[in-house]
Amino acid sequence: MxxxxxxxxxxxxxxxxxxxxxxxxxxxxxxxxxxxxxxxxxxxxxxxxxxxxxxxxxxxxxxxxxxxxxxxxxxxxxxxxxxxxxxxxxxxxxxxxxxxxxxxxxxxxxxxxxxxxxxxxxxxxxxxxxxxxxxxxxxxxxxxxxxxxxxxxxxxxxxxxxxxxxxxxxxxxxxxxxxxxxxxxxxxxxxxxxxxxxxxxxxxxxxxxxxxxxxxxxxxxxxxxxxxxxxxxxxxxxxxxxxxxxxxxxxxxxxxxxxxxxxxxxxxxxxxxxxxxxxxxxxxxxxxxxxxxxxxxxxxxxxxxxxxxxxxxxxxxxxxxxxxxxxxxxxxxxxxxxxxxxxxALKPEVENKAKPRALAKAQVRGDIEFDHVVFGYGEHAPVIRDLSLRIRAGERIGIVGTTGAGKSSLISLLCRFYDVRSGGVRIDGMDVRDMEQSQLHRIVGLVQQEPYLYSGSVLDNVRLFDTDIDEDTVIEACRLVGADAIIQRMSDGYNTRLSERGSGLSAGERQLISFARIIVFQPKILILDEATANLDSYSEQLLEQALAIVSKGRTTIIIAHRLSTVMKADRIIVMRKGAIAEQGTHSELVRRHGYYEELYRHSRGKVFA
Structure with a gap:
């Protein structure tokens, strides 16, 4: 080739x-x-x-x-x-x-x-x-x-x-x-x-x-x-x-x-x-x-x-x-x-450097820094404008804002799905552009709004077809997030075949399987991109319990569709038009009577866009 x-x-x-x-x-x-x-x-x-x-x-x-x-x-x-x-x-x-x-x-x-x-x-x-x-x-x-x-x-x-x-x-x-x-x-x-x-x-x-x-x-x-x-x-x-x-x-x-x-x-x-x-x-x-x-x-x-x-x-x-x-x-x-x-003949716009720097996974703390980041899609106007943000290792951060505020774009830069126009994104002081992409994606775990499940067994969907991960490890991960009881009720347990996108499972059950993946692969940084947006209150409660387990000892970033999801976060980042409008704890932001308080007032009892 x-x-x-x-x-x-x-x-x-x-x-x-x-x-x-x-x-x-x-x-x-x-x-x-x-x-x-x-x-x-x-x-x-x-x-x-x-x-x-x-x-x-x-x-x-x-x-x-x-x-x-x-x-x-x-x-x-x-x-x-x-x-x-x-x-x-x-x-x-x-x-x-x-x-x-x-x-x-x-x-x-x-x-x-x-x-x-x-x-x-x-x-x-x-x-x-x-x-x-x-x-x-x-x-x-x-x-x-x-x-x-x-x-x-x-x-x-x-x-x-x-x-x-x-x-x-x-x-x-x-x-x-x-x-x-x-x-x-x-x-x-x-x-x-x-x-x-x-x-x-x-x-x-x-x-x-x-x-x-x-x-x-x-x-x-x-x-x-x-x-x-x-x-x-x-x-x-x-x-x-x-x-x-x-x-x-x-x-x-x-x-x-x-x-x-x-x-x-x-x-x-x-x-x-x-x-x-x-x-x-x-x-x-x-x-x-x-x-x-x-x-x-x-x-x-x-x-x-x-x-x-x-x-x-x-x-x-x-x-x-x-x-x-x-x-x-x-x-x-x-x-x-x-x-x-x-x-x-097409070359990826995001490529590894000729000699990427190595960062041992065991030594990763999980410090994240966005340093004067400017980013836009293609030749369009920037969606993130001169944004600077420091997230400490082990900190649980919530990111909120209306549609188009730049929340998901910020996460895409951390995962290096795109490169910044200027500035830098660093993990433990190392620019993500200096890392090998495969290593970066082992460090950063992403759970999206619609978790993708493949045609295959439950076992393979949790370990993503990596046969080096044994069945006992998968079962233990599912037990920790509360998915084991659900899987055991299936016809063939962990060998039950799932169809494309996991049809037959509820949205909450699919998310529990994606949480089990986090336990199995043990990334140092966990990102939840509106992972509870489509769930009922009972499923959201189950995932909150699972989140408490999977986020333990990890730097966790939660993009919220419901403000209730981030109210207990160590710090909440409020984004508006590609910039940070406010940041602080829930109680601090409400007392300021600013943009977050306005979002909170409009979101009581309903979901904001």
């Missing part, structure tokens, strides 16, 4: 230096396919064996008409009664047929295995690369688009090997061998047949641009349909809650009909293209039959030669038709490869 990415980047750098990065799609395609060759290089011996098997399979198939020609001219037309020779040629004919079948089978299987291996590796490393990109990339890229890249684009890449490459190998060699055999039979008749090539090329060129446009329209419509479907399925609860089923169905129908129309136009183009080739094929056979028949009558060629020519001209159009039909598949693969390597 590293080599392929380096090759891609080297190509891009070389293109920029030589001025080749002008808007020429061909350059991008060549660079992408050159990068793909890095994945194919380890399989070079497999491809050589595939080529050898293909050559033997085609040669065995195309020698069969030549054997029939020998029987006709040298035995039947010559009036020889050598039945043993005819039987011998017939046995050889059957042997060639069996040989063609065997090597075709081997070639197909080896090509499919090699192609699938390459595509599987590309798909695996594409997913790994996407998972390493910065959060800013996911902010501007829809999940439907990424699903298309990982599924549809890699499937198009699969078709490049299973269809296009097979066609180029087999059909290309078939054409070369047919032309060679034609010239061996009769040079003059072979030259007449080659007059068809300019006509074939003209038809192919005439249809190519139109077929490309129809194909691209169909693929664009399909991509929009997939993206729309993925996003709707992800937000189905919201659609049903606001009775938007009819509106979404209407929009889906529009996209579906758009794809149907584009797809039908593509199909019609392909049908016309195939019909043109069929007509040309029949006319060519008639032309060869007429020319060859005249030559046979004038005793210029033998009848067996005419038979072989007619067979070869019929076989000549089959690979041509197949190759031209693969044009759309090649276009799809070309676009897919370019898009895939476009993602591979």
């Amino acid at each position: 590293a080599n392929s990415i380096r090759n891609w980047e080297a190509d891009q750098k070389a293109d920029r230096q030589t001025g080749k990065n002008q808007p020429k799609p061909d350059i991008k395609y060549v660079s992408a396919f050159r990068a793909l060759s890095a994945f194919a290089k380890p399989h070079k011996w497999s491809f050589m064996l595939i080529f050898f098997c293909t050559l033997l399979a085609i040669a065995a198939e195309l020698l069969q008409p030549y054997l029939v020609k020998v029987i006709i001219d040298d035995h039947l037309m010559a009036g020889k009664g050598e039945y043993s020779a005819i039987i011998g040629i017939g046995a050889l004919y059957l042997g060639l047929a069996a040989m063609s079948l065997l090597f075709t089978y081997l070639q197909n299987n080896m090509l499919q295995y090699t192609g699938q291996s390459i595509v599987a590796k590309v798909r695996k490393q594409l997913f790994e690369h996407i998972s390493k990109l910065s959060m800013s990339y996911f902010d501007r890229t829809s999940s439907g688009s990424l699903i298309t890249h990982v599924s549809s684009d890699t499937e198009s890449l699969n078709q490049l090997f299973s269809q296009v490459l097979m066609s180029v190998l087999r059909d290309g060699m078939t054409l070369v061998i047919i032309i060679f055999l034609m010239f061996q039979l009769d040079v003059q008749l072979a030259l007449y047949c080659l007059l068809l090539l300019p006509i074939i090329a003209g038809i192919a060129i005439g249809f190519r641009s139109y077929m490309r446009r129809t194909y691209q329209r169909a693929r664009t419509q399909l991509s929009r349909l997939i993206a729309f479907t993925a996003e709707n399925l992800a937000g189905m609860n919201l659609i049903q809650a606001f009775h938007q089923e009819k509106e979404q169905q209407r929009e889906f129908t529009e996209r579906n009909e758009g794809y149907f129309r584009a797809n039908m136009k593509e199909v019609k183009t392909q049908v016309w293209f195939r019909c043109s080739f069929d007509i040309l094929s029949n006319l060519s056979i008639a032309f060869v039959t007429w020319l060859g028949g005249m030559a046979v009558l004038n005793k210029q060629i033998e009848f067996g030669v005419l038979y072989a020519f007619i067979t070869y001209i019929r076989l000549f159009f089959q690979p041509l038709n197949t190759i031209t039909q693969q044009w759309n598949t090649l276009q799809s693969a070309t676009v897919a490869v370019t898009r895939i390597w476009g993602i591979f």
